[in-house]
Amino acid sequence: MPELTPVKVRGKKGKEWAALMRRRKRLMSEDQPRDVYSSKRRKIDEKIQPHLEALPTELLQSIFVFSREVNLPLASLRLSAKLSDRHLYMHFCFQAFCKGDYFLLDPDATYTTQDLADIPVMRKIAESSISDINFKLSEYLASTHEPAFQSDVLKRKWLTWSFYREYLQKAFEKSKQDYENQQTSKSVDQGDGPMHERASKRQSIHRRMTIEPQPLDFEADDLIVRKEPEYRWMRLLPNCYIPEKLFHIPFAHDQLMFLKTVIRAGAIVDWYGSAAGERAEVALEHSIGEGIPDATRLLLHDAIGIPWQGRYLEQAYREKARRPKRNFEPIISYLKESRERSEQDNV
Structure with a gap:
């Protein structure tokens, strides 16, 4: 019996193979593994974002600022995109390098806990002390988390020399304004009561800047x-x-x-x-x-x-x-x- 010549139907096998490849590619892109040859379609749960990433950008930035966690943008690319803001970076610079009334104090001078009782950022020291203790402000601040926070901010990639110069200029302007306000303010010469005592004590501990801030001539x-x-504003x-x-x-x-x-x-x-x-x-x-x-x-x-x-x-x-x-x-x-x-x- 003579051999029959095979008949090749063009296009059928190619269409089936292309459809199979498209289906296989679609299934491989989904999270759950499955049989690529199965004709049953399984239900796949949608991806659920972590609670922190799902927060609105404004709320997330507020958490970023108040937590002072400068490493938070490194947690994920989504957080990095939401927290990459120049104003936030500048806020962290002021918070780390120019925050609080103690930057107007002399860190090498000796103060007492009672002297610092009326300064808001130092009030916790006076409240936690049983007796009137003499101490150097620099020694106390070195024992807090502030130096580590400053070190963390200095490590950031966004803190380049150009950005740091911009911060120094703004910090100088702020320090200059504080100095001018202190020179033009009038001391309380008469009166009684808590307001007079508080004002007199704040003037008696020399918390005002005695040297006018000078800008840095970088060039x-x-x-x-x-x-x-006079560079106390960049200390x-x-x-x-x-x-x-x-x-x-x-x-x-x-x-x-x-x-x-x-x-x-x-x-x-x-x-x-x-x-x-x-x-x-x-x-x-x-x-x-x-x-x-x-x-x-x-x-x-x-x-x-x-x-x-x-x-x-x-x-x-x-x-x-x-x-x-x-x-x-x-x-x-x-x-x-x-x-x-x-x-x-x-x-």
Whole structure:
């Protein structure tokens, strides 16, 4: 019997295969696994958003501000989109670096709990103390959560040098206005009762600024670290740490200006709780090798606390011999000064 020639029906198999692939792709995009060849369609529950992400943006931003949890946007992309607002960032800067009446006080002066009883932000200290205790304001603030909050804000990626300069300008304007209001306000010379006592006590503890705030001249700055008392409006509390991002190499001028400013404001390096110290050592070797005197001078500051090692000076001499056209004399001079300070400390 002769063999029959097979008849091929064109288009039928292709349509079935395309329909199967479309159905399979649709099923794979859904959450629950299922048999792609099953003809029964299963009911799938809709995705339920977490309660925090489902809140309105205005309410979520209020929670973000009052909780002072600067890491909240890192929880999810949806939260990051809702909380990425420049006004919120500026609010956090004021809340961290320029908040409360204690920024008008002298942190190095000694106060009593009774003196601070009428200052709102310090009232809890007086109420919690049994006796009239003398203490330094800086020592008390260092024991609170404020330094850690300042450190968290400094770590944020959105806190760039340009944004920090914008904050410093607004903080200066606010501090300047407070100073002018204090100079024009009249003291209470007569009267009795609680209002007179409260006003007299607030004037007697020297909570007014005695030095007029001065703006920072960023363009003419020579990167020399100085500590001026009139920069109280940009003061960082003890135990506020320099973020690791300021030690990333290669260095940029904005990065060096940011590093110098936070050092002058009182920040230090956390050698035990972060990798900032190790990054600072790597950055120092890089600045010596590339012949960057400004970065070398900053990294040798006592606030960073890099232990002195003779290999830094040896590296500078090697680079000077290898590249005679580049001036390494300032770097060698800074390293010698650092060596002398280290020897004096060890005596």
